[in-house]
Amino acid sequence: xxxxxxxxxxPIGLGVAAAAWMIASAPGPARTDAQAPALPVHxxxxxxxxxxxxxxxxxxxxxxxxxxAVAEVQGEVVWRHPDLDAGRMIPAGTEVLRIDPxxxxxALAQSQADLAVLAAERAQLTAEAANTARILDLERTRLxxxxxxxxxxxxxxxxxxxxxxxxxxxxxxxxxxxRTVTELENSLSLIPPRExxxxxxxxxxxxxxxxxxxxxxxxxxxxxxxxxxxDVAAERFQTVAPGQILxxxxxxxxxxxxxxxxxxxxxxxIGAIPQGTTVATxxxxxxxxxxxxxxxxxxxxxQIWAARVVRIEGALDARARTVPVVVAVDAPYEGADPPRRxxxxxxxxxxxxxxxxxxAGAIAIPEAALHGGFxxxxxxxxxxxxxxxxxxxxxxSRVIIADxxxxxxxxxxxxxxxxxxxxxxTPVEALK
Numbered sequence: 317x318x319x320x321x322x323x324x325x326x327p328i329g330l331g332v333a334a335a336a337w338m339i340a341s342a343p344g345p346a347r348t349d350a351q352a353p354a355l356p357v358h359x360x361x362x363x364x365x366x367x368x369x370x371x372x373x374x375x376x377x378x379x380x381x382x383x384x385a386v387a388e389v390q391g392e393v394v395w396r397h398p399d400l401d402a403g404r405m406i407p408a409g410t411e412v413l414r415i416d417p418x419x420x421x422x423a424l425a426q427s428q429a430d431l432a433v434l435a436a437e438r439a440q441l442t443a444e445a446a447n448t449a450r451i452l453d454l455e456r457t458r459l460x461x462x463x464x465x466x467x468x469x470x471x472x473x474x475x476x477x478x479x480x481x482x483x484x485x486x487x488x489x490x491x492x493x494x495r496t497v498t499e500l501e502n503s504l505s506l507i508p509p510r511e512x513x514x515x516x517x518x519x520x521x522x523x524x525x526x527x528x529x530x531x532x533x534x535x536x537x538x539x540x541x542x543x544x545x546x547d548v549a550a551e552r553f554q555t556v557a558p559g560q561i562l563x564x565x566x567x568x569x570x571x572x573x574x575x576x577x578x579x580x581x582x583x584x585x586i587g588a589i590p591q592g593t594t595v596a597t598x599x600x601x602x603x604x605x606x607x608x609x610x611x612x613x614x615x616x617x618x619q620i621w622a623a624r625v626v627r628i629e630g631a632l633d634a635r636a637r638t639v640p641v642v643v644a645v646d647a648p649y650e651g652a653d654p655p656r657r658x659x660x661x662x663x664x665x666x667x668x669x670x671x672x673x674x675x676a677g678a679i680a681i682p683e684a685a686l687h688g689g690f691x692x693x694x695x696x697x698x699x700x701x702x703x704x705x706x707x708x709x710x711x712x713s714r715v716i717i718a719d720x721x722x723x724x725x726x727x728x729x730x731x732x733x734x735x736x737x738x739x740x741x742t743p744v745e746a747l748k
Contacts, residue, residue, distance in 0.1 A: 354740035359694050359726040360681065361745065362717075367678040369584035370711055371670040373575035373641075374614070378662050379566030380644060383543055387556040388534040391415040396552050404545050405568065405649075413537040413550060413562060420535060424528035431521040438514050445507045452500040459493035466490045542568050544649075546662075571648035571660045573611070574629055575668045576638040584709060585672030606673040609643050614665045616658060621645050623668070643668055679721050680714040685729045691721065692728035692735055694743045700728070702737050 395414040399406060406412060469486040472478040543565035550562040577585070585607050609623040622645070629640040648660035660666070685691060686707060693703045705720030721727070726743055 354698065354742040355732065356742040356744055357694070357728050357730045357732065358746040359743040360685070360729050362679050362681060362721055362723060362725050362727055364677040364679060364723045367675045367680060367711075367716065369581075369672040369675065369709075371577055371581040371585060371672075373577055373668045373670070375573040375575050375643075375666060375668065376662075377571050377573050377648070377660055377664045377666055379568075380570035380572045381541065381567035383540055383563070383565045383567070384561060385413070385537050385563035385565075387415070387550075387558055387560045387562055389415060389420065389531050390555070390557050391417075391419065391535065392555050393550050393552050396550070400545065400548055400563070402545050402547055406539050406543060406545060406565070408539055408541045408543075411536055411538045415535040415556065417532055417535040420528055420532040424525060424532060427521055427524035427528050431518060431525065434514055434518045434521060438511070438518070441507065441510055441514065445504065448500055448503050448507075452497065452504065455493060455496045455500055459490070459497050462486070462490040462493040537562065539565065544568050544661075566662055568647075568649045570644050570646055571662070572626070572642055572644050573666055573668065575641045575643055575670075576633065576636065577641050577670070579632065579637050579639055580709070581670075582639040582641065585670055587673035587675070608671040610669045611643065611645055611660075612667050612669075613658060613660070614667060617667070619657060621648075621660065675716075679717045679723070680711075681717060681721070681727050682729055683710060683713050683715050684731070685727050686715050687735075691717075692732065694726040694728060694741050698741045698743055700732070700735060700737055700739045700741055702735070 392415065393413060394416045397406070397410065397412040400412045466486040466489070469478060469483050473480065473483040545563065545565045547564040548562070549560075550556060556562060587606070607625050609625060611621040611623045613619055623643045624645075625641055626644045627642045629642045632639055645660060651657055652659035658664075681691065686705070689704060689707075691703045691705050693701045695701045703720055703725075706718045708716040708718040710716075728741070728743075729746055
């Protein structure tokens with residue numbers, strides 16, 4: 317074997333050999349017990365508070381009460397109120413339209429005349445009955461006398477003191493008296509049916525008078541309440557027919573809007589629901605009455621109107637899972653001063669803000685503090701812990717926690733990346 321002197325190696329090889337020797341002979345790294353510095357984070361100490369669930373809905377206004385004037389009689393329009401135009405306000409009890417009453421006045425006069433005739437016939441019949449009764453008494457007396465005379469005549473005839481002709485004459489007188497009495501009795505027996513017929517005719521005439529009076533009343537149309545005219549379909553000198561719509565108007569006392577609230581939102585607004593309670597019952601119970609509502613037109617959100625929940629309209633919408641809540645606002649035209657303050661007119665789009673029954677002992681945290689069913693908490697040793705929680709619902713950028721947090725827990729509201737359980741924290745209470 318041929319030996320190569322050390323000085324004959326290339327310089328690069330010598331450098332590599334020296335580096336390997338220095339690494340092999342160097343001491344290992346020193347161990348230390350120092351921990352990573354604690355991470356400053358903002359925390360929020362949760363506390364139980366009273367919270368009112370809220371909800372927002374939208375809808376179109378409508379009048380709570382409407383009036384549709386329909387012609388009930390036929391005739392010519394002879395008078396129309398000067399303010400009877402669409403958009404005008406008319407007070408309650410104002411006569412706004414009049415139909416020619418001449419035909420109905422004539423019908424009323426005729427029926428009243430028929431009733432007077434029947435009254436005269438009834439008086440005549442009463443007098444006739446009294447006269448017949450008096451005559452009947454006289455004829456019965458005469459019949460008694462004739463029968464007594466017939467008895468004496470027969471006795472005398474049997475004794476042979478009077479001729480046969482005298483007996484026959486007494487017989488004829490008796491028969492004539494009996495016939496007269498029978499005729500008078502028959503006449504008296506016909507009085508009650510005649511009285512009944514007159515009574516029926518009186519009732520018919522009285523009904524005709526009532527009908528004529530009602531028709532006469534229906535020739536004038538008056539407003540039943542304070543209203544705003546929306547449509548007029550009758551002009552002066554126009555002939556109208558029964559069933560024809562003449563005027564439409566909306567009450568100005570109360571306006572309504574139907575708000576379709578999700579079922580869960582409605583449940584939160586009314587609070588705890590007893591088992592077996594129906595929706596209709598809810599509106600009569602105190603929790604439902606604790607819902608406060610404000611209303612604002614979308615065209616002018618600065619306007620705020622106080623409103624109230626009055627009822628549930630119809631049935632629940634199973635497909636959309638919503639509750640049709642009817643909200644009413646009183647005096648929708650009060651203080652109107654367009655364009656600065658608009659009245660709440662029908663078909664106006666509005667926003668409804670609901671505030672429900674207070675929830676006692678509610679715990680709320682910012683939405684950003686909830687991470688997929690977990691909340692980051694600073695424990696008693698200022699170490700990070702991941703706490704599983706159950707969220708009830710969200711409201712105003714906050715989440716209401718149903719389970720998993722208690723009063724006094726410190727919830728980390730900063731976003732930590734990575735969030736490793738057990739890492740040291742320096743909690744800083746966030747400003748509220």
